Each structure stands twice: as C-alpha cells, then as structure tokens.
Amino acid sequence: MRLRLTQAMLPLLAALGVAVAATAVMTAPSSISATKPLSEPASAPFSSYIGGTGKLEPPGQAVGIGAPDGGIVVDVPIAPGDEIKAGQTLFRIDDRVKRADRDQRSADVETAVANVREADANLGDYRAQLKLAESVSDPRAVSAEDLSKRRYAVRLYEAKLASARAQLLSARAQLAYSEASLVRLTVKAPFDATVLQVNIRPGEYASAAALSTPLVMLGRSGKHHVRVQIDQNDAWRFKPGAAARAYLRGNGNIGTALKYMYSEPYVVTKTSLTGDSTERVDTRVLEVVYQIEDDQFPAYLGQLVDVFIQAPPLDSGAASAVRP
Incomplete structure (x- = not known):
C-alpha cells in the first residue's frame, strides 16, 4: 500500500518542482544592471590620441644603493623622506x-x-x-x-x-x-637627494650581491617625471614634443599638463604592469619621459597615472605623413 502511495506522489512532486522553477524564471529581473565603478575613468582631452600608463619617477630615475662588501649593518642614520646632501652617511657596516x-x-x-x-x-x-x-x-x-x-x-x-x-x-x-x-663600509650618498626607501636596519646582514630590492633608494630633487610606455603598435603615431596630460587613477577629474623631456629610441619589453586582467605582457613598448609642471599635482613617486598624448588619427594619410 505504501509503495503504491509513493509511486502516485512522484508525478505530483515533479509537477510541483516544474511550477516552482517556472515561477522563479518569470519573476527574475529581465536585465542585470552593471556595477558602477568607484570612480569614473578619465576622459581623453584630445580628439585623436595615444593612451598609455605612466609611472612617476624622480628626475634621472630612482637610484638603488647597495653594499660594496657584505656585512652586519651597525648604523642607519637616515629615514624615508629625509633630504640629504652628497657625502652624507646612508648606513655603516661593521668594520x-x-x-x-x-x-x-x-x-x-x-x-x-x-x-x-x-x-x-x-x-x-x-x-x-x-x-x-x-x-x-x-x-x-x-x-x-x-x-x-x-x-x-x-x-x-x-x-x-x-x-x-x-x-x-x-x-x-x-x-x-x-x-x-x-x-x-661607510656607504654615503653620491648626490643631493631625497630618501625614498630604507630597506635595511641595524643588525641585519647587507649582501654585496645584486638585489631585486635595493638597500636604500634615492631620488634627485626636482619636478617629478612620468615615464610613459607606448605600445609598439602605436609608436609610429608618436611625435616628440606632442602635448600630453596625466590623470590620477581613482579621480579622473584631477589632471595636469605634461612637458616633453625625451624618448628612449630603443623599444623594450613591457615591464611595468597595471594588474588589469586584460593587460598584455607579451608586447614591446616605447618609453617616453614627460615632466609634471604642476607642483601641486597630488601624486607620489612610483604611482601609476593615465596619460593621453595627442597623436595623428588612425588613417592611411596620417600614417604616410608620419613615416619618413
């Protein structure tokens, strides 16, 4: 008797499941709204442009200081942010x-x-x-x-x-x-600089080998530079001296004009990554250096910014005009 009752209930349970599924589908929203970004990205100030990622660096790039001989560090009289003079002691090794x-x-x-x-x-x-x-x-x-x-x-x-x-x-x-x-064994500053990083402390061993992270990082004083990596596919459109602007990531409303300094004529493998999941890492880039003219631009050394460089439009006429 129980077996017959169970067999009779199975079709009813199946029909009930179909009804619940149909109701869920019918009541579900027809479209899912896109998640709004925390901040709107910067918009290009030029009608035709090259976009690139820029990294802030001190004039002449940051300089990593190492140890000429290995040994235990006994004194580090500097701290990040210090303004130091050439010849000032950075750290001392047990002598x-x-x-x-x-x-x-x-x-x-x-x-x-x-x-x-x-x-x-x-x-x-x-x-x-x-x-x-x-x-x-x-x-x-x-x-x-x-x-x-x-x-x-x-x-x-x-x-x-x-x-x-x-x-x-x-x-x-x-x-x-x-x-x-x-x-x-007394390592001194080679020039007037700002201390950017101190990665060694008294009691630690300073290795004389080449390190991926320098013991001390220095940057020359002056207006900040922006090193922009231009994809090799857009390199033909770049013209030295072209106008450019940089915008903060996190607030696209804050931007500043850039002054062209120089471009390195050798195209290199891309090394500065932004972390974007769609970013290509198997490409080569042309590195161009600009200078930030606005001293009040709220960006720190090592920070990434979005850079737009004015460039000819993408058409055959512009291409033939740029090529020698």
Missing part, C-alpha cells in the same frame, strides 16, 4: 675586522721604513769603506781581493736598499687598499 687589518698594514709600513733606513745606513758604511780603500796611495796596503770584496759589498747593499724601498712601496699600497676597503 672591526677591516680596522684591525688597517692597523696591521700600518705596522707593516713602519717596519718597511725601518728596513729602508737600515739598508741605507749599511750602504753608506760600505761606500765609505770602499772610498777609504780606494784612496790609499800605496797599493800594497790594500789587497786586490779586499778591494774587490768591498766593491761587491757596495753593490749588494745597493740591491738590498732597492729591495727595501720596493717593499716599502708595496706596504704603502696595501695600507692604501686597506684604508679604501675600510672607507667603503
């Missing part, structure tokens, strides 16, 4: 071993100086004895053998004096090398 080596080399120089003085004194003595023997008028007073020995002794100590002087030069050179190695 106790180098100082001990310098002191040893200094002692070697003193020893070499004493050896030179001793050799010079002995040579003077043998020269005086030779001169005295040669001044004797009676040849029977000094034998020929004795005279010959004295002459050879003078030549021998002349050679010893020359050797002692050479050893002195070598000791002084080793001392100079040791002092230079000691000075290198």
Whole structure:
C-alpha cells in the first residue's frame, strides 16, 4: 500500500518542482544592471590620441644603493623622506675586522721604513769603506781581493736598499687598499637627494650581491617625471614634443599638463604592469619621459597615472605623413 502511495506522489512532486522553477524564471529581473565603478575613468582631452600608463619617477630615475662588501649593518642614520646632501652617511657596516687589518698594514709600513733606513745606513758604511780603500796611495796596503770584496759589498747593499724601498712601496699600497676597503663600509650618498626607501636596519646582514630590492633608494630633487610606455603598435603615431596630460587613477577629474623631456629610441619589453586582467605582457613598448609642471599635482613617486598624448588619427594619410 505504501509503495503504491509513493509511486502516485512522484508525478505530483515533479509537477510541483516544474511550477516552482517556472515561477522563479518569470519573476527574475529581465536585465542585470552593471556595477558602477568607484570612480569614473578619465576622459581623453584630445580628439585623436595615444593612451598609455605612466609611472612617476624622480628626475634621472630612482637610484638603488647597495653594499660594496657584505656585512652586519651597525648604523642607519637616515629615514624615508629625509633630504640629504652628497657625502652624507646612508648606513655603516661593521668594520672591526677591516680596522684591525688597517692597523696591521700600518705596522707593516713602519717596519718597511725601518728596513729602508737600515739598508741605507749599511750602504753608506760600505761606500765609505770602499772610498777609504780606494784612496790609499800605496797599493800594497790594500789587497786586490779586499778591494774587490768591498766593491761587491757596495753593490749588494745597493740591491738590498732597492729591495727595501720596493717593499716599502708595496706596504704603502696595501695600507692604501686597506684604508679604501675600510672607507667603503661607510656607504654615503653620491648626490643631493631625497630618501625614498630604507630597506635595511641595524643588525641585519647587507649582501654585496645584486638585489631585486635595493638597500636604500634615492631620488634627485626636482619636478617629478612620468615615464610613459607606448605600445609598439602605436609608436609610429608618436611625435616628440606632442602635448600630453596625466590623470590620477581613482579621480579622473584631477589632471595636469605634461612637458616633453625625451624618448628612449630603443623599444623594450613591457615591464611595468597595471594588474588589469586584460593587460598584455607579451608586447614591446616605447618609453617616453614627460615632466609634471604642476607642483601641486597630488601624486607620489612610483604611482601609476593615465596619460593621453595627442597623436595623428588612425588613417592611411596620417600614417604616410608620419613615416619618413
């Protein structure tokens, strides 16, 4: 009896499921509204343009400072944002071993100086004895053998004096090398700059190998530059000196005019990525550098901006006019 009841209910349950599904489909909204972006993207200020991503950098690009020799860092007297002068200390590496080596080399120089003085004194003595023997008028007073020995002794100590002087030069050179190695452990700023990053702290080991992240990053003072990467497919449309504007990402209403500085004539592989899922990474780009004229433009070094560069329209006439 129960089996027959269950078999009779199955069609009813199936019909009920179809009815629920049909009701859900009929009551669903006909269209899904697109999600609005947090901020509207910037619009191009030119009727014909090249669009590109720009990255802010200091004049002459940021300079990464490394360690000439590996060692434990004992002092970092700077902080990000500091304005520093050329020759100012950036960080110091433990130099106790180098100082001990310098002191040893200094002692070697003193020893070499004493050896030179001793050799010079002995040579003077043998020269005086030779001169005295040669001044004797009676040849029977000094034998020929004795005279010959004295002459050879003078030549021998002349050679010893020359050797002692050479050893002195070598000791002084080793001392100079040791002092230079000691000075290198105090890394100083090569020019007036702003400290952009400090990636080393006292107690950490500073490697002398090439690092992907520099120990200290410096940027020259001055108006910020924007390095724009233009896709190689649009490179033919670019003209040096063309007008350009940059807009902030996150607020397309904030923009500024750019001043053309220079373009690098060698097309390179694209390395600066924006994170867009549709972005191509297998392309090559022409890098063009502009300068931000507005000192109040609220952008930081390393920040990405949207750049629009005025360019000829995409038609065959413009293409033939641009090509040499």
